[in-house]
Amino acid sequence: MxxxxxxxxxxxxxxxxxxxxxxxxxxxxxxxxxxxxxxxxxxxxxxxxxxxxxxxxxxxxxxxxxxxxxxxxxxxxxxxxxxxxxxxxxxxxxxxxxxxxxxxxxxxxxxxxxxxxxxxxxxxxxxxxxxxxxxxxxxxxxxxxxxxxxxxxxxxxxxxxxxxxxxxxxxxxxxxxxxxxxxxxxxxxxxxxxxxxxxxxxxxxxxxxxxxxVHDMLAANVVAELRGPDPVALGRAAGEYPGAVGACREDDGAVVVRLDDSDLGALNRYLAGRGIYVSHLGVRRRSLEDAFMEITTAGEEVAA
Amino acid sequence: MTALTLARNEWIKTTRRPALWVTLLCLLAIVGIVFFQRYSSGLSNDDVTPLRLPDGWAFILGEPGPMPAIFGAIVVILLVASEFSWRTARQNVIDGLSREQFYAGKVLLVPGMSLALLGLVVALGVAFALPGTGLSDLTGPLVGLDDLAFAGAVLLSMVGMGAMALFIASVVRSSGPAMALFFFYIAFGEQLLAALAARFIPAVAAVAHYAPGQVFMNMAEARIYYPSLQEAAVARALERGAAAPVFPSATVLVGVALGWTAFFLLAGFLAFRRRDL
CATH class of the missing domain: 3.40.50.300 (P-loop containing nucleotide triphosphate hydrolases)
Incomplete structure (x- = not known):
């Protein structure tokens, strides 16, 4: 009702x-x-x-x-x-x-x-x-x-x-x-x-x-956290990954990639194929605050 | 939602409000001084008739002048305007009152407060008059028709002043400014407006004394309701060689006062309903 x-x-x-x-x-x-x-x-x-x-x-x-x-x-x-x-x-x-x-x-x-x-x-x-x-x-x-x-x-x-x-x-x-x-x-x-x-x-x-x-809001994208010896090259390659919705490099050297699916193996294979080997690859839990900031800063208008 | 429920809530809000009791004490102190002076003069001065009933009703009801009406208006402003500053008017509506019901509660306050204040003044006056009243010597009723008519008029003047206060509080929505506006209007505003209007529209001068403040104050004038007091006033004026005073018609005053009271209650409601809470 x-x-x-x-x-x-x-x-x-x-x-x-x-x-x-x-x-x-x-x-x-x-x-x-x-x-x-x-x-x-x-x-x-x-x-x-x-x-x-x-x-x-x-x-x-x-x-x-x-x-x-x-x-x-x-x-x-x-x-x-x-x-x-x-x-x-x-x-x-x-x-x-x-x-x-x-x-x-x-x-x-x-x-x-x-x-x-x-x-x-x-x-x-x-x-x-x-x-x-x-x-x-x-x-x-x-x-x-x-x-x-x-x-x-x-x-x-x-x-x-x-x-x-x-x-x-x-x-x-x-x-x-x-x-x-x-x-x-x-x-x-x-x-x-x-x-x-x-x-x-x-x-x-x-x-x-x-x-x-809230479930859908948090599950909209998987966010992967990557670390490697060369964060700049890692960030560039991750951003060019076809399944990446967006990527950014954080101050502590971590690269954060928003993926349109949850296949972290495919991302790892893609990076390895470009000669980049990661020392850490994991899923970062996405908070409502992350989702909120993405929505409000993007200014997108999405039909309910 | 019954009127009883509204009255019950107004009772809780009003009787627990310290400002009400302070205002009542101030009124009782002022009126008490007036009554005490007359009482003590009656005891010590042979030229002054002691305060006693039923002759003393004109004094008890009329001598405090507009004081009870003004104190009643103060209480109404305090009780109504604070509902907006504390946002309790909003909460009352959220809790389930319609705007009409909320305003109706405030309208109930006006005659309720007027009756209470008038009752207190009368009780105090009777307390001072009873010692001089020989109940066993009474030949007529303790309260005459003229006394009842005067009491009704005083009550109506208090209700009218309360309705004006309710209107101002509903528009201004803040106790301090509402009080300032009320006193400015009563003390200067009405005379100022009447003078300005009379200057530019001479015809207005004739009806200026039917402005609300004038009407409500004049209604508490005892001589309008007691033919004996009118005759005495005329005799005194003639003794002095002055023109005999003309007293306004009580019926006309009551009619105009009822009209102004209805106007203020309606205008207050429209102002209250129109704006967001």
């Missing part, structure tokens, strides 16, 4: 085109990462999905519904936070959740459960303004899951957190994903997204430039 579907969604602020005709889909059960540098249009896109930013053009559906009234109704199945956690600083964490619970029509038991999930029960009666950033993010997560939503939308949930805080948030999100929730999260912390998400879309300058599963 398609949970989110956007078609040519556009937002213009006077002369600035913040989101430019973006189309993507999120299916049920996916943990979907929405990646992009700061200012690329992630928050504006989420704002439109949540009904707090009015699109300039295009349309979107949530749970197959569109139109003001229907969207307002299905948004009851959505839990979300946008940008930083937004709470009343003079109220306790518990009272902040009470306000959200009243809106969502859930009882006190559900507040306690949510606080338990985000491990904030012990500080629930303290004022929000006394919370650390990590606690504020966890309270935002608690508010998000309060109504037991089918779709959870999180905007930069690990922003500004220390490694411990990031780990806690990651564990909670992974746990929610394992419970079958559909999760849509925006982030520019690629290593975090790689560890949490099943699918990603990359947005740059308001345009979606790639949408794929």
């Amino acid at each position: 398609t949970i989110i579907e956007t078609r040519d969604l556009t937002k213009r602020y006077r002369r600035q085109l913040a989101v430019d005709r973006i189309s993507f889909t999120v299916e049920a059960g996916q943990v979907f990462g929405f990646l992009g540098p700061n200012g690329s249009g992630k928050t504006t896109t989420i704002g439109m999905l949540l009904g707090i930013t009015t699109p300039t053009a295009g349309e979107f559906r949530l749970f197959g519904e569109k139109g003001r009234g229907s969207l307002h109704r299905v948004r009851r199945r959505v839990g979300a936070t946008l940008e930083q956690p937004n709470f009343y600083p003079y109220l306790s964490g518990y009272d902040n959740l009470r306000i959200a619970a009243n809106v969502k029509g859930v009882g006190a038991a559900r507040i306690d459960e949510s606080l338990e999930v985000v491990r904030l029960t012990g500080r629930a009666r303290d004022r929000y303004r006394t919370y650390s950033l990590g606690m504020k993010q966890r309270l935002a997560l608690a508010a998000t899951i309060l109504g037991d939503p089918d779709l959870i939308i999180l905007d930069e949930p690990a922003n500004g957190l220390d490694p411990e805080g990031m780990r806690e948030i990651r564990e909670i999100i992974v746990e929610l994903g394992q419970r079958g929730k559909t999760i849509f999260l925006s982030s520019h912390l690629l290593h975090e997204v790689e560890r949490m998400c099943t699918h990603v879309a990359v947005i740059r300058k308001g345009k979606i430039i790639r949408q794929a599963s």
Whole structure:
């Protein structure tokens, strides 16, 4: 089932085109990462999905519904936070959740459960303004899951957190994903997204430039790392290999080749045929960050 | 989403806000001084009638002047504008309120706050008036029709001022600037606009005293609602050889105040709905 579907969604602020005709889909059960540098249009896109930013053009559906009234109704199945956690600083964490619970029509038991999930029960009666950033993010997560939503939308949930805080948030999100929730999260912390998400879309300058599963994104090309006595000659020969998509020489003398298949033997034979013998030949694990950098620096526009 | 749910949430947000209690204490202190002065004068000065009921209602409701309305407006600005600076208005909508429902919650705040403040002022006034009131000597009702009409008018003036504050807070979206704009308009802006308009469009001068600030302030004038006070004012003016004062019609004032209140509530809603959160 398609949970989110956007078609040519556009937002213009006077002369600035913040989101430019973006189309993507999120299916049920996916943990979907929405990646992009700061200012690329992630928050504006989420704002439109949540009904707090009015699109300039295009349309979107949530749970197959569109139109003001229907969207307002299905948004009851959505839990979300946008940008930083937004709470009343003079109220306790518990009272902040009470306000959200009243809106969502859930009882006190559900507040306690949510606080338990985000491990904030012990500080629930303290004022929000006394919370650390990590606690504020966890309270935002608690508010998000309060109504037991089918779709959870999180905007930069690990922003500004220390490694411990990031780990806690990651564990909670992974746990929610394992419970079958559909999760849509925006982030520019690629290593975090790689560890949490099943699918990603990359947005740059308001345009979606790639949408794929994380597996496909990482497996798009095999990256081989080569070392030899003459890195310059090795780099030149590797770059001329017919199966090479690209090659570069790194500062430590390693030559990195992106291949269009995984046949390292063929590469080795090709190099040997040109009289170049390598001292090291191995597959370098490709990170989402590598893929992201390739996509965003190439500026290619790939249909999803 | 019921009005009860909206009211419940506004109750949590309002009653836990320290700024509300500080504002209420300031209002009670100012009004308390006014009542205490009259109370002590009544005890020590034979020329001053002691504060007692039912004669004292005009004093209790009218002497604080526009203070309760202005303090009510301050509270409304503090409670509404901060929803934008803290981005909790946005979060409320994300959590499931429609924009209409969020604004309706804020509209509930206006009469709620007005009733609460007026109730406090009345309670304080009654506390000072009761010692001088011989309940066993009462020949008529403790609260007359004129008193009720005046209380209603004071309440309407507070609601109107609150609606104006809600409009300004919805447009400006920041407590400090909204407060500054509100006070500037009440203190100078309206007279300035009226003077400018009268200079260039003479016909406007005739209706300038129906500008919202004027109307809401004038409504808290006791002499409009008590014929005895009007007669006394006319007699005093004639004694001095001055022209007899003319008092505006209470019915017209109420009608105009209702119109301005509806205008501010609607304009505030349109401004709120039009912009992204």
